[in-house]
Amino acid sequence: MCNVTAIEGGVCAATGFYADGRSAGLKKEGAKDVAFIYSDTLCEVASVFTTNKMAAAPVRHAKGVTQSNFILINAKNANAMTGEHGIRDIEAVLEQMKAKFPALHNPLMSSTGVIGVRLPQVKILSVALEFDLTCKDDKAASEAIMTTDRFSKSCAFEVTCNDGHSFRIGAMAKGAGMINPAMATMLCFITTDAAIASAQMQPILERVNRTTFNAASVDGDTSTNDTVLLFANGQSGALDLEAFEAALKQIMEFLAKEMVRDGEGATKLVTYHIRGAASDAEAEQAAKVLSNSLLVKTALYGEDPNWGRIAASIGASGVTCNEASLSIAYDDVMLFEKGRNLFDAEVEKRAAAVMKKSAFDIYCDLGVGDGYFRAFGCDLGYEYVKINADYRT
Amino acid sequence: MCNVTAIEGGVCAATGFYADGRSAGLKKEGAKDVAFIYSDTLCEVASVFTTNKMAAAPVRHAKGVTQSNFILINAKNANAMTGEHGIRDIEAVLEQMKAKFPALHNPLMSSTGVIGVRLPQVKILSVALEFDLTCKDDKAASEAIMTTDRFSKSCAFEVTCNDGHSFRIGAMAKGAGMINPAMATMLCFITTDAAIASAQMQPILERVNRTTFNAASVDGDTSTNDTVLLFANGQSGALDLEAFEAALKQIMEFLAKEMVRDGEGATKLVTYHIRGAASDAEAEQAAKVLSNSLLVKTALYGEDPNWGRIAASIGASGVTCNEASLSIAYDDVMLFEKGRNLFDAEVEKRAAAVMKKSAFDIYCDLGVGDGYFRAFGCDLGYEYVKINADYRT
Numbered sequence: 042m043c044n045v046t047a048i049e050g051g052v053c054a055a056t057g058f059y060a061d062g063r064s065a066g067l068k069k070e071g072a073k074d075v076a077f078i079y080s081d082t083l084c085e086v087a088s089v090f091t092t093n094k095m096a097a098a099p100v101r102h103a104k105g106v107t108q109s110n111f112i113l114i115n116a117k118n119a120n121a122m123t124g125e126h127g128i129r130d131i132e133a134v135l136e137q138m139k140a141k142f143p144a145l146h147n148p149l150m151s152s153t154g155v156i157g158v159r160l161p162q163v164k165i166l167s168v169a170l171e172f173d174l175t176c177k178d179d180k181a182a183s184e185a186i187m188t189t190d191r192f193s194k195s196c197a198f199e200v201t202c203n204d205g206h207s208f209r210i211g212a213m214a215k216g217a218g219m220i221n222p223a224m225a226t227m228l229c230f231i232t233t234d235a236a237i238a239s240a241q242m243q244p245i246l247e248r249v250n251r252t253t254f255n256a257a258s259v260d261g262d263t264s265t266n267d268t269v270l271l272f273a274n275g276q277s278g279a280l281d282l283e284a285f286e287a288a289l290k291q292i293m294e295f296l297a298k299e300m301v302r303d304g305e306g307a308t309k310l311v312t313y314h315i316r317g318a319a320s321d322a323e324a325e326q327a328a329k330v331l332s333n334s335l336l337v338k339t340a341l342y343g344e345d346p347n348w349g350r351i352a353a354s355i356g357a358s359g360v361t362c363n364e365a366s367l368s369i370a371y372d373d374v375m376l377f378e379k380g381r382n383l384f385d386a387e388v389e390k391r392a393a394a395v396m397k398k399s400a401f402d403i404y405c406d407l408g409v410g411d412g413y414f415r416a417f418g419c420d421l422g423y424e425y426v427k428i429n430a431d432y433r434t
Numbered sequence: 435m436c437n438v439t440a441i442e443g444g445v446c447a448a449t450g451f452y453a454d455g456r457s458a459g460l461k462k463e464g465a466k467d468v469a470f471i472y473s474d475t476l477c478e479v480a481s482v483f484t485t486n487k488m489a490a491a492p493v494r495h496a497k498g499v500t501q502s503n504f505i506l507i508n509a510k511n512a513n514a515m516t517g518e519h520g521i522r523d524i525e526a527v528l529e530q531m532k533a534k535f536p537a538l539h540n541p542l543m544s545s546t547g548v549i550g551v552r553l554p555q556v557k558i559l560s561v562a563l564e565f566d567l568t569c570k571d572d573k574a575a576s577e578a579i580m581t582t583d584r585f586s587k588s589c590a591f592e593v594t595c596n597d598g599h600s601f602r603i604g605a606m607a608k609g610a611g612m613i614n615p616a617m618a619t620m621l622c623f624i625t626t627d628a629a630i631a632s633a634q635m636q637p638i639l640e641r642v643n644r645t646t647f648n649a650a651s652v653d654g655d656t657s658t659n660d661t662v663l664l665f666a667n668g669q670s671g672a673l674d675l676e677a678f679e680a681a682l683k684q685i686m687e688f689l690a691k692e693m694v695r696d697g698e699g700a701t702k703l704v705t706y707h708i709r710g711a712a713s714d715a716e717a718e719q720a721a722k723v724l725s726n727s728l729l730v731k732t733a734l735y736g737e738d739p740n741w742g743r744i745a746a747s748i749g750a751s752g753v754t755c756n757e758a759s760l761s762i763a764y765d766d767v768m769l770f771e772k773g774r775n776l777f778d779a780e781v782e783k784r785a786a787a788v789m790k791k792s793a794f795d796i797y798c799d800l801g802v803g804d805g806y807f808r809a810f811g812c813d814l815g816y817e818y819v820k821i822n823a824d825y826r827t
Contacts, residue, residue, distance in 0.1 A: 092750070352549065355488070
């Protein structure tokens with residue numbers, strides 16, 4: 042067994058990685074809005090992108106890249122639905138960056154913000170060309186990529202393998218609204234000094250992504266800009282594949298939960314466990330319908346133990362299920378057991394107490410097979426409406 | 435061509451139909467909550483029910499029935515997730531009704547309200563046994579079936595055929611929240627004195643349902659109790675199948691729009707036209723994802739002409755589409771045309787003016803085929819959250 046320890050440093054925790062965030066005037070009042078991550082040696086790259094057919098220019102530009110040592114990230118502008126201008130704008134920005142910083146190899150770009158507006162090249166370059174590539178301000182970088190996020194999200198671990206060697210892995214992410222199980226809509230950048238090749242990382246990243254970011258839902262919408270990018274510069278010389286996957290999972294699950302907890306207007310993090318489904322795929326389908334149901338989400342916000350909405354939502358999800366074999370529990374409070382309604386004043390009181398917590402679990406056993414999936418969701422309150430009714434302004 | 439004229443009378447407009455609504459104390463403050471529809475001769479019956487696998491007891495009880503002359507309807511209790519008690523409670527209530535009213539043939543029941551609570555038999559029977567079957571108060575009946583509806587919904591038409599004969603058709607419905615394209619979640623009762631058999635009506639009802647109630651969405655949730663029941667007593671002796679289908683479509687489209695307009699917290703009725711899809715089925719899929727998107731719905735509420743959310747939602751819907759062939763217009767204001775962004779200050783001003791209207795159309799041409807579908811949706815505001823966070827209380 043390897044030893045995994047939480048450390049400081051976020052995306053700068055791994056050897057040879059640098060980052061910073063600055064204000065280019067895209068956000069109001071001088072807030073940071075442009076960031077970079079740089080490695081002083083070339084990295085192997087793995088990635089997962091949105092399945093949205095209107096994928097943004099930065100997604101189309103970065104797709105398939107397996108080596109790079111630099112990424113430029115901006116908030117407030119998604120560079121989506123910008124046609125061929127979108128790609129050309131990225132190329133123009135990155136050409137200037139390469140001219141200024143000859144150490145950049147195959148630089149990438151990532152964007153988040155409003156759709157359908159050309160990339161503000163001049164503003165972005167005004168700060169990007171002044172970046173100090175020896176800066177290690179992971180906190181500033183993680184703040185710069187925020188949009189409606191209420192707090193920045195990052196973490197890092199040191200993994201010491203059995204042979205005494207160790208490597209580091211760190212990450213930063215932005216989330217908030219538009220988080221959806223069909224690829225959690227967000228940006229996440231992961232850096233590691235583990236000695237791992239792109240072809241080795243790619244299947245691991247996809248596997249871990251399915252049960253972490255893809256299991257997280259805020260509002261069921263999938264954006265044009267979803268991106269998870271993993272950079273490995275190999276500078277530690279160490280690798281233990283099993284430990285690498287475990288650490289990656291720990292990082293991505295932590296950040297997925299942080300994103301849901303920070304969902305627009307969210308006040309609760311709810312983990313839905315679907316057991317006893319006909320298959321894992323059906324469990325996933327039910328879990329995602331449940332975590333996206335407006336009626337369930339508003340009942341969570343109202344702290345109303347209205348388990349009937351859970352049952353109705355599962356029934357509507359299209360999966361194999363029936364009333365007589367269904368069971369529903371909130372944490373350890375069983376509400377409905379194999380078709381028997383246990384809901385009385387005492388149970389209601391206990392269930393309502395569970396719902397007052399900022400994080401709790403809902404267990405649904407469909408009783409028709411062995412399929413299992415776990416999804417992360419949140420409630421939906423007034424703030425969500427407020428944030429999204431006025432987003433562009 | 436037949437002549438179709440709007441008339442008064444709702445579900446009592448057709449010859450031989452009677453209805454009333456009374457208070458059994460299920461709702462607060464003496465509001466009406468129990469209703470009946472009765473025909474003094476036996477009716478042919480056609481029906482469409484929820485696809486929810488947790489279908490409520492009244493749905494399971496009424497399914498497949500092709501002849502009846504009475505339906506008892508209650509609000510505030512869905513009689514869903516009540517197991518075998520649910521069916522037995524219905525049978526017990528209807529046995530007492532038959533004992534009191536020997537004219538009832540194969541009576542049915544329909545319910546809407548909270549899930550997981552046994553049917554309040556005693557309260558319901560206390561008024562149902564006192565019903566006057568010669569009463570023609572269609573207005574009272576349509577009020578009694580309301581839950582979170584802000585207004586009652588009914589309409590009726592007289593259809594005069596080419597041969598001089600005429601028949602009447604009327605309806606009442608309840609909707610508000612939980613309206614979803616996977617069978618608009620609602621109750622709708624239609625009565626006609628046209629001379630039509632159950633087997634003739636059933637395919638017509640299903641066909642019309644697809645483009646009316648099934649095209650209507652408030653929140654994307656599908657309830658356990660969705661019901662459309664069509665009763666035909668043949669007393670007019672008249673029938674023109676084409677005119678019948680046209681009148682039925684007019685009624686169901688009107689009520690579908692009324693339900694969306696009355697969606698919980700809704701302030702706008704938006705009709706989404708998806709053209710140029712790879713198939714009608716793909717157009718339907720895109721239209722439904724669009725009309726259910728939280729980000730689109732909150733942008734509508736905020737009257738923000740953020741067409742990027744429309745594009746992103748279509749891109750995420752899974753249908754064949756691409757940026758270069760997509761066009762988006764709000765009423766007659768083209769925002770994005772075959773990949774070209776037309777959005778400037780002038781277009782924004784005109785689009786914002788369209789969005790201030792209480793009803794408008796959004797046209798999306800995917801530019802990849804001939805598929806078409808039209809869906810009805812609404813915005814989502816603070817009221818939706820308020821209503822649904824506190825529903826049971």
